[in-house]
Amino acid sequence: KHHTENGLHKFPEPPGNFFVGHILQAPSTENAIAVTSKFLDYGKTIRLRCGPAACPIIEGLVTKDYNLIEFILSSNKILTKSENYKFLRAWLRNGLLLSDGDYWKRHRKILTPAFHFEILKQFVDVFELVGDIFVKKLEKYEGMSSVDLHPLVILLTLDIISETAMGTKIDVQSGHNSHYLKSVKEICRIVIERAFSPISAFDFSFWLCKDYYKQKKALKVLHGFTSEVLNSKKGQVFEKTTKKMAFLDLLLKFSRDENVLSNDEIREEVDTFMFEGHDTTAAGICFILYCLADHPDVQAKVLQEQKALFGDEKNPAVAYSDLQNMKYLECVIKETCRLYPPVPVIGRYTTEEVNFEGYLIPKRTNIVLFIYALHRNPDFFPEPEKFRPERFENFHTSFPYAYIPFSAGARNCIGQKFAMLEMKSVISKVVRHFEVKPTQPRHELKLSVEAVLKSVNGIKVVLKKRH
Numbered sequence: 372k373h374h375t376e377n378g379l380h381k382f383p384e385p386p387g388n389f390f391v392g393h394i395l396q397a398p399s400t401e402n403a404i405a406v407t408s409k410f411l412d413y414g415k416t417i418r419l420r421c422g423p424a425a426c427p428i429i430e431g432l433v434t435k436d437y438n439l440i441e442f443i444l445s446s447n448k449i450l451t452k453s454e455n456y457k458f459l460r461a462w463l464r465n466g467l468l469l470s471d472g473d474y475w476k477r478h479r480k481i482l483t484p485a486f487h488f489e490i491l492k493q494f495v496d497v498f499e500l501v502g503d504i505f506v507k508k509l510e511k512y513e514g515m516s517s518v519d520l521h522p523l524v525i526l527l528t529l530d531i532i533s534e535t536a537m538g539t540k541i542d543v544q545s546g547h548n549s550h551y552l553k554s555v556k557e558i559c560r561i562v563i564e565r566a567f568s569p570i571s572a573f574d575f576s577f578w579l580c581k582d583y584y585k586q587k588k589a590l591k592v593l594h595g596f597t598s599e600v601l602n603s604k605k606g607q608v609f610e611k612t613t614k615k616m617a618f619l620d621l622l623l624k625f626s627r628d629e630n631v632l633s634n635d636e637i638r639e640e641v642d643t644f645m646f647e648g649h650d651t652t653a654a655g656i657c658f659i660l661y662c663l664a665d666h667p668d669v670q671a672k673v674l675q676e677q678k679a680l681f682g683d684e685k686n687p688a689v690a691y692s693d694l695q696n697m698k699y700l701e702c703v704i705k706e707t708c709r710l711y712p713p714v715p716v717i718g719r720y721t722t723e724e725v726n727f728e729g730y731l732i733p734k735r736t737n738i739v740l741f742i743y744a745l746h747r748n749p750d751f752f753p754e755p756e757k758f759r760p761e762r763f764e765n766f767h768t769s770f771p772y773a774y775i776p777f778s779a780g781a782r783n784c785i786g787q788k789f790a791m792l793e794m795k796s797v798i799s800k801v802v803r804h805f806e807v808k809p810t811q812p813r814h815e816l817k818l819s820v821e822a823v824l825k826s827v828n829g830i831k832v833v834l835k836k837r838h
């Protein structure tokens with residue numbers, strides 16, 4: 372039987388205030404995992420509202436339900452991002468992450484060939500060379516009682532994405548371009564604060580905040596930087612047998628050959644890569660090293676695999692095929708991304724009424740997909756809290772949406788192969804040079820949800836050089 376009424380009422384609503392709904396319980400970045408998990412004790416999918424129960428101003432769903440997640444991600448109708456992505460728009464404009472409709476479809480088609488493995492292969496040298504600088508930097512922390520990885524790793528991943536996306540070295544690892552780095556950090560901070568703040572969330576009140584001016588200043592730096600790089604390449608001639616081409620070069624070439632993208636459109640895509648391509652991989656790399664520190668047996672197996680590939684050579688010339696052969700490391704990366712998905716939540720917005728299991732979800736509903744909880748479902752992952760990379764050896768499942776660190780379906784991560792190669796290159800390098808150990812006492816993560824998963828108190832390990 373099909374219900375014709377608002378199908379949202381099928382879903383339980385956790386206790387909230389009669390007049391304002393759940394706004395008083397709205398999570399902060401720091402307790403988002405705990406608060407959302409607690410809400411989801413009321414049901415696999417729950418309904419939250421802002422405003423009176425009888426006539427809420429905003430209603431939305433939060434889900435960890437496999438069926439609903441599969442329904443949404445496999446749908447060709449629910450492709451629009453939820454409203455909380457809007458704070459990123461000032462920076463990324465209509466780049467691939469945020470755009471929708473035919474515009475998104477056209478751009479996705481144009482950008483897809485830029486992630487072909489023949490192209491990615493050329494980036495391995497960048498991962499390796501920038502990774503070498505990273506390892507050198509880590510040497511300074513050897514023997515210390517702890518090193519917080521995140522501030523170091525974020526510089527590494529920014530250097531990598533800048534060279535691969537724009538073809539420009541920014542060398543933030545060596546202290547250059549600090550204004551760019553500062554602006555990236557500033558924008559990320561403001562975006563997150565707005566997403567969780569009832570005041571600056573609204574444009575009219577944001578314009579009265581100091582952060583509005585700070586954002587303006589940061590955007591001038593970020594957009595200015597990409598525009599400058601773009602302008603410097605305008606006259607560039609791309610020969611057939613060209614050397615390594617960054618994403619930007621490829622987009623310029625496609626556009627020149629087929630006149631498909633304007634300069635502004637190219638800039639927005641490159642800005643999107645700059646954002647999506649550094650914070651995510653940084654989170655991944657930090658959590659992987661943390662898990663390796665915690666599991667010396669797993670680390671020993673990773674090292675053994677390195678030795679099987681390169682003997683005792685710590686600085687081998689690593690090729691694309693070598694990275695592909697790091698099968699056990701790949702399981703380690705996958706298992707880490709299960710427990711600590713760098714993107715722990717994603718959101719969709721219905722632009723038309725949709726029918727889920729006979730219930731009508733109205734137009735204009737925001738639906739939050741809580742990947743973090745989905746990945747810890749014991750039905751799909753027995754003893755889900757245990758770190759066990761072996762579960763990904765010969766991993767077959769009839770539930771393709773149970774493990775989705777890169778999302779799934781039409782709007783999945785276009786950069787996932789790039790990300791996997793980068794993480795393999797960096798982690799294998801670190802493991803060849805260092806034994807990664809837990810701090811004493813063991814550093815307990817305090818997970819927070821910013822644009823990506825982070826830890827409020829850092830991600831700390833101890834490094835011991837291998838001889």
Ligand code: HEM
Binds near residue numbers: 479655714775786
């Ligand atoms: C461990 C690293 C990464 C993770 C976990 C990750 C995860 C994701 C997820 C979950 C989405 C879907 C977002 C949504 O539905 O709102 C996404 C989309 C996207 N990612 Fe990644 N990502 C990673 C690395 C990268 C890299 C390195 C790049 C670029 C070089 C990239 C570019 C993008 C873009 C452009 C989209 C939007 C795709 C579209 O909507 O068509 N990502 N990513």
